[in-house]
Amino acid sequence: MxxxxxxxxxxxxxxxxxxxxxxxxxxxxxxxxxxxxxxxxxxxxxxxxxxxxxxxxxxxxxxxxxxxxxxxxxxxxxxxxxxxxxxxxxxxxxxxxxxxxxxxxxxxxxxxxxxxxxxxxxxxxxxxxxxxxxxxxxxxxxxxxxxxxxxxxxxxxxxxxxxxxxxxxxxxxxxxxxxxxxxxxxxxxxxxxxxxxxxxxxxxxxxxxxxxxxxxxxxxxxxxxxxxxxxxxxxxxxxxxxxxxxxxxxxxxxxxxxxxxxxxxxxxxVIKPKVNSAHLIPNEIHYTINVTGIAVGAEFLNLSIDSNGTVKRKAIIDSGTTLVYLPKVIYTPLVDKIVSRKSLMGSIVYHDSYTCIEFDGSVDDEFPVVTFHFENSLSSNVYPHDYLFSYGGLKCLGWQMNDMDPSIRDKIVLGDLILSNKLVLYDLENQTIGWAEYNCSSNITLKDDITGGTYLVSxxxxxxxxxxxxxxxxxxxxxxxxxxxxxx
Missing domain, CATH: 2.40.70.10 (Acid Proteases)
Structure with a gap:
């Protein structure tokens, strides 16, 4: 034994x-x-x-x-x-x-x-x-x-x-x-x-x-x-x-x-595709950058003054969130400008907390592009086919009023609705985040900073x-x- x-x-x-x-x-x-x-x-x-x-x-x-x-x-x-x-x-x-x-x-x-x-x-x-x-x-x-x-x-x-x-x-x-x-x-x-x-x-x-x-x-x-x-x-x-x-x-x-x-x-x-970047705001729990403007078509919204007395709005970047959440002072005029077109009058309905439209045409032809502008000339276009969801015979807006935790209620939360079909780069060495519109079914290129070699990844x-x-x-x-x- x-x-x-x-x-x-x-x-x-x-x-x-x-x-x-x-x-x-x-x-x-x-x-x-x-x-x-x-x-x-x-x-x-x-x-x-x-x-x-x-x-x-x-x-x-x-x-x-x-x-x-x-x-x-x-x-x-x-x-x-x-x-x-x-x-x-x-x-x-x-x-x-x-x-x-x-x-x-x-x-x-x-x-x-x-x-x-x-x-x-x-x-x-x-x-x-x-x-x-x-x-x-x-x-x-x-x-x-x-x-x-x-x-x-x-x-x-x-x-x-x-x-x-x-x-x-x-x-x-x-x-x-x-x-x-x-x-x-x-x-x-x-x-x-x-x-x-x-x-x-x-x-x-x-x-x-x-x-x-x-x-x-x-x-x-x-x-x-x-x-x-x-x-x-x-x-x-x-x-x-x-x-x-x-x-x-x-x-x-x-x-x-x-x-x-x-x-x-x-x-x-990542060296390809090239991205434009903005600096992350220090001492934030989440990845956060400043929004300097939001345009519906060619018309800019008034970002208004937040609770800290500034016209800049903090935006949280979160791939685990589905939709986009906006403070009430931004959400209401944004939705109004999208649905105020004459061809849509009388076709607005509400489902839960969503604004929906009775519409069966081409959304990209009828609805405006929404563009978010950030510091350092970084911007992001959100197209109608991205922010509209089908529900029965309706098209419902993916924009939501931010009624989340009070600690982030004054902030914009940018989820998958705005991040999809983009190469998003988090450079935490230099505390920046940026993106570029990209075909996510194609390749990206990584660089080995020690050898200088580059490699395709798919x-x-x-x-x-x-x-x-x-x-x-x-x-x-x-x-x-x-x-x-x-x-x-």
Whole structure:
């Protein structure tokens, strides 16, 4: 019995050693860029269910941080709910398991449902299999304590209140619809696709801290909407992009080009297409820039003075929001100018909080283009076919009055309605954000700032190489174990 125990221990340590070799092998490559193959939850038909669109956005922005255990206050407001727009697949752990996560620039923390979660679903969106994370099943998984820097970053303090020796770092997020996610923080290897050449990727990995959810409630447990978790690309030190950058894995730059059906989400220096950019406003929780003007056709609106006494309006850029939300003093005249044309008189109807028009012609011929102007000559055209949604025989406006959380009610919230079919570049090294109208089914070009090399990237050419390598690695590991056990 003693001999068997020793040999079994030896096998476990050998497996651990081989796992470390695998992780080191996957990591020992130069960085050219990271690409996520993002997909859209919405089809053109699903977008017509307008009664659910505002509910989706309201849930995201009515956010209240709660304290639990060691008084953790979690940043971020995104979650996968009834109309979470874009999701991707990543690998976590050693050996790796695959997880479907919503990609969200409005969320700071990344979290995955944990194996301890009794209420969490086994099946999610469109019947996809959901995979609970098990730290003990990963050779590289380890707990995060309340003394670790990531816990301080989440809590936005230098010392976490009530933190004791070796105590876990807990997180607890509550959303406006009553849904909640809570659990504890862990650190493990996340695997993703790194650009290795034109239209080619290879497996890479990095150690990232994320939440392991043990309790999920409310709409988070709706089978029609559920994913394994969230991949947070928000504007704090706790987000994935900040963690990767602080470890030296990447530059703090990323971009997305989103369209109906999916698109590209890339980390790295995008040099094509060229974009014009504006500076981000410092010390804002979300990615925020100043709006200097809004034109309906050729006629500019009066932005009016906001509660801070300025004629500039702050605008939050959020890929996880569906519509565009405007303060009342902007919303009312904008809608009036759109629907005041003589040909539309008498055809206005209201559905829920939407202004709708009885119209069956060409929307681009009849309705005006709305243009948002920002600092540094950055602008964005929103075309009628983008801001009008079909509902039965009606065309309904995607503009909404901002009646969200009072802390952002004076701000404009720019969601997918204005961000889709554009290459949006977040240059956090220089604290700018910009975009250009672009065909998101085509290629973008990333530059390796170390070698000077450039590489074409397309969402249609992404590799699932890390899955193949991991499956081969697992078979190799099992074979070695069997041979050793047989030998002893």
């Amino acid at each position: 003693t001999s068997i125990s020793v040999n079994s221990t030896f096998v476990v340590w050998l497996q651990y050693f081989l796992a470390l070799i695998f992780v080191s092998f996957a990591a020992a490559t130069d960085f050219h860029g990271v690409v996520f193959d993002v997909r859209s939850k919405l089809t053109s038909n699903e977008r017509s269910v307008i009664s659910r669109l505002k509910a989706h956005d309201s849930y995201r922005h009515f956010y209240y941080p709660l304290a639990t255990g060691v008084d953790i206050s979690v940043g971020g407001s995104g979650r996968p709910n009834s109309l979470g727009l874009y999701y991707t697949k990543i690998g976590i752990g050693t050996p790796s398991k695959e997880y479907y996560v919503q990609v969200d620039t409005g969320s700071d923390i990344t979290w995955i449902n944990g194996i301890q979660c009794q209420e969490c679903l086994k099946k999610g969106y469109r019947g996809m299999d959901l995979t609970p994370y098990d730290q003990n099943a990963s050779f590289t998984g380890k707990p995060v304590t309340c003394h670790d820097q990531i816990c301080k970053d989440i809590n936005k303090v230098n010392t976490v209140h009530g933190c004791t020796a070796n105590a876990s770092c807990l997180y607890h997020v509550s959303y406006g619809d009553g849904s909640e996610s809570s659990g504890y923080m862990v650190k493990d290897v996340i695997q993703y696709n790194s650009v290795s050449g034109d239209m080619e990727t290879r497996p890479e990995n990095a150690n990232v801290s994320f939440g392991c959810g043990t309790i999920q409630s409310g709409n988070l447990n709706s089978q029609d909407d559920a994913f394994d978790g969230i991949l947070g690309f928000g504007n704090t030190n706790a987000s994935v992009i900040s963690q990767l950058a602080s470890s030296g894995k990447v530059k703090k730059m990323f971009a997305h080009c989103l369209k109906n059906g999916g698109g590209i989400f890339a980390i790295g220096h 969402a249609h050419n992404l590799s699932s190489a890390f899955s193949l390598i991991n499956s081969r690695f697992i078979r190799f590991l099992v074979l070695i174990s069997v041979l050793i056990i047989h030998a002893i």
